[in-house]
Amino acid sequence: MNEVSPKRTALFEEHQKHGARFVPFSGYEMPVQYTGIVDEHQAVRNSAGLFDVSHMGVSFFRGPNALNFVNSIITRDVSELNVLQGAYTLLCHENGGTVDDLIVYRSAEDEMLLVFNASNKEKDFEFFSKFPHEGVELIPASENLSLIALQGPKSPQILKALGFNDEWPKAFEVRHTALAEISTTLLFTGYTGEIGCEIVVHSDKAPELWSKMMQDGKEFGLQPCGLGARDTLRLEMGFSLYGHELNDQINPVEAGLGWAIGWKKENFHGKAALEKIKENKQKKIVALKSQSRQAPRQGMKVLDSKGNTTGEITSGSFSPGLGVGIALALVDQTSSTPYSAELRPGKLLELEQCKRPFITKEK
Amino acid sequence: MSEIRENLRYTTDHEWAEKLSQPKKVKVGITDFAQNSLGDVTFVELPEAGKSVKKGEVIGSVESVKAVSDIFAPLTGKILSVNEALNDDPSPLNTAPFEGGWLIEMEIENEEEWNQLLSAQAYEQHAQ
Numbered sequence: 001m002n003e004v005s006p007k008r009t010a011l012f013e014e015h016q017k018h019g020a021r022f023v024p025f026s027g028y029e030m031p032v033q034y035t036g037i038v039d040e041h042q043a044v045r046n047s048a049g050l051f052d053v054s055h056m057g058v059s060f061f062r063g064p065n066a067l068n069f070v071n072s073i074i075t076r077d078v079s080e081l082n083v084l085q086g087a088y089t090l091l092c093h094e095n096g097g098t099v100d101d102l103i104v105y106r107s108a109e110d111e112m113l114l115v116f117n118a119s120n121k122e123k124d125f126e127f128f129s130k131f132p133h134e135g136v137e138l139i140p141a142s143e144n145l146s147l148i149a150l151q152g153p154k155s156p157q158i159l160k161a162l163g164f165n166d167e168w169p170k171a172f173e174v175r176h177t178a179l180a181e182i183s184t185t186l187l188f189t190g191y192t193g194e195i196g197c198e199i200v201v202h203s204d205k206a207p208e209l210w211s212k213m214m215q216d217g218k219e220f221g222l223q224p225c226g227l228g229a230r231d232t233l234r235l236e237m238g239f240s241l242y243g244h245e246l247n248d249q250i251n252p253v254e255a256g257l258g259w260a261i262g263w264k265k266e267n268f269h270g271k272a273a274l275e276k277i278k279e280n281k282q283k284k285i286v287a288l289k290s291q292s293r294q295a296p297r298q299g300m301k302v303l304d305s306k307g308n309t310t311g312e313i314t315s316g317s318f319s320p321g322l323g324v325g326i327a328l329a330l331v332d333q334t335s336s337t338p339y340s341a342e343l344r345p346g347k348l349l350e351l352e353q354c355k356r357p358f359i360t361k362e363k
Numbered sequence: 364m365s366e367i368r369e370n371l372r373y374t375t376d377h378e379w380a381e382k383l384s385q386p387k388k389v390k391v392g393i394t395d396f397a398q399n400s401l402g403d404v405t406f407v408e409l410p411e412a413g414k415s416v417k418k419g420e421v422i423g424s425v426e427s428v429k430a431v432s433d434i435f436a437p438l439t440g441k442i443l444s445v446n447e448a449l450n451d452d453p454s455p456l457n458t459a460p461f462e463g464g465w466l467i468e469m470e471i472e473n474e475e476e477w478n479q480l481l482s483a484q485a486y487e488q489h490a491q
Contacts, residue, residue: 036403037402294406297431325406
């Protein structure tokens with residue numbers, strides 16, 4: 001991490017008004033919590049939460065060939081993607097390691113909207129730029145756009161109060177619409193396991209929209225939520241986080257994301273390497289649960305049933321929903337449960353393997 | 364602003380110590396400043412009663428959603444009892460760090476060490 005002073009999003013002052021506690025994250029000064037991580041976590045599960053995720057990158061690729069260009073590089077087969085639809089995908093190196101995980105949307109007939117992880121936005125853009133892209137205009141992520149995530153079961157009522165009267169779209173759909181008379185693009189996705197959307201809005205209008213949303217959302221229990229709750233919410237769903245379960249060395253097959261790979265596609269970047277890895281997996285991501293409130297933490301060694309080191313915890317936290325510690329770990333493919341995490345030399349925390357997601361929601 | 368109580372002594376690790384009515388008996392906890400920095404406390408690992416400890420020794424840990432912090436023995440002596448109620452519900456550490464959130468009671472060996480602990484004023488400067 002470089003030591004230059006962190007950037008602020010357009011919503012910084014709104015966060016200050018709500019009493020946010022800030023942390024440096026991917027070069028930005030971001031709110032980690034307002035009232036408390038557990039409180040914000042529960043707000044999203046029970047009513048709704050509003051997150052500033054403007055540190056992420058929103059990039060546009062434009063031109064009649066934009067869809068084919070993206071499809072020829074990413075792992076997912078999006079050749080059949082309709083206008084106003086999106087899909088989760090990986091972007092891989094030639095050797096199969098993961099450049100980033102991202103969501104690509106066909107936001108218009110001849111336009112692709114891509115949402116990159118904050119720490120990868122420059123890397124991703126450069127990666128795409130290196131491929132021949134004649135006739136496709138590549139527009140990098142810019143501070144002129146902000147991204148606000150509305151998440152939780154009360155999201156439909158809140159969007160309605162702001163003037164969105166359409167039928168609730170399916171997951172990964174896109175809508176261009178005005179909210180509180182501010183022009184926005186709604187991406188019906190999220191990172192919490194709850195229904196909701198991510199809202200692309202011009203940064204000069206972002207504070208006005210945020211404040212209007214907080215106002216109209218109040219009666220539905222809407223709360224501002226920080227990155228702390230965002231992390232516990234995503235971990236309860238078992239979602240991968242780049243830099244933890246995925247990185248330049250960890251490939252999507254071993255990360256358990258084979259479902260997002262279009263094996264039948266003629267080609268995509270890293271296909272040959274991933275096909276080989278698929279036949280000879282060395283590692284796997286497993287979901288682990290502690291029997292107590294004590295949580296395994298990122299970086300702790302994971303031991304197998306014989307007491308041999310077999311990998312490490314990639315993400316670990318207390319789960320507000322389950323009341324116990326939960327974790328994802330990257331371990332040897334041949335290892336098996338019961339696992340344990342080394343809290344410190346000589347002290348182990350027993351872990352039970354379970355399925356992802358840790359929490360199943362009634363839809 | 365974090366609360367600092369006049370009648371307590373403090374350590375630079377953001378723990379407080381209180382002299383009880385019985386001689387050499389001291390109660391220990393984490394400060395309001397500490398609980399506020401940690402955020403929601405989710406788990407407390409406490410030492411066993413009866414254990415002898417040295418000043419500065421790690422005797423347990425406090426976990427919040429995001430982080431784990433060690434608990435240090437503020438003084439040399441013997442652990443007399445621990446706050447077992449925190450095993451099931453550690454929330455008093457956030458809501459009442461000087462009351463229901465106490466961690467241990469101990470019998471101290473050395474009055475000199477007690478005198479070296481920070482006063483409320485000195486701790487206030489340290490916690491700024």
